[in-house]
Amino acid sequence: MTVQEFQADKIEGTAKLLAFWLGAMPEDKQSWVPVVEGAAGLRTAREQVAECAAANRFFAVLLKGEKPTPFSPFDVKSEYASLEEAQQDLITSATECAAVVRGLSDADLAKEFVLRRGAMPGYQIIDFPYRNMAYHAGQINQLQLLYGDTEFHIPKG
Template sequence: MQEFLGRATQKASADLEASLLRLPENKRDWSPMGGARTALDMVAECAIINGSTVDLIQTRVFPADFDMAAFHQARAELSRAGDVLMSLLHENAAKVAAVIEGVDENDLNAEVSMPWGPMTLAQVMAYPYWNMSYHEGQINYIASLLAPNAE
């Protein structure tokens, strides 16, 4: 399972990037309506969460000092950071994939306390893959909204 999730996480990162790059450059920070999130904002979330999941897998402790407002601010700033954003996505996807692949088989059912309830370590390990796949779909949805008027 660890090898599968590690590889799937790396592929999800590449697929997420490909979806972003298929959007016209001037639409990557476009919001389909009101407060709807942009494609760049979603990629920034994935880059950050992949990094924080490395720590979560290694420590099995959700940070007691987690600050949602600071996370939103960091995500907004990163979404405007161009090449830094893509570098962080690549770096953190590789890091989390390596950590996932290194988890001992006997630890997969270990419980990790989360603010919304307990998760197994295996569930935590699957989150980066799931989250990037979800956001790839959201970015593809944005692309479908743009299709008639893509340029």
């Protein structure tokens, strides 16, 4: 297994897990924002999933050598009509990103890509989609605890 295949598998697997955890939430809690004194920038679970899908597509475009449209994670809003649409968009975006990662050469991993914070080699960039989704999976798990769900949700199979 190559580094590219390993990372692509992580991207796809994390998207499926994040989609599962979104689905473990009651429908009304997927668009819920807790009231936390002094907190700023809190977002719903669906907004976080929408950001992850947008980020996956951003990195796919970047890694193809094209210029992605910049976005701010806090400007991404969920316009999903249903849970299934949110889950499918996330998984589709991860599949698209993983396909690009699988197609990278070893030279691409050493190549510098320009981001708003400066240049980074491809081997660092291919980790971003996975890390971003894992981070937001933790936030969604935290939202579950905040609304009182103490069940340990794990996919079957």
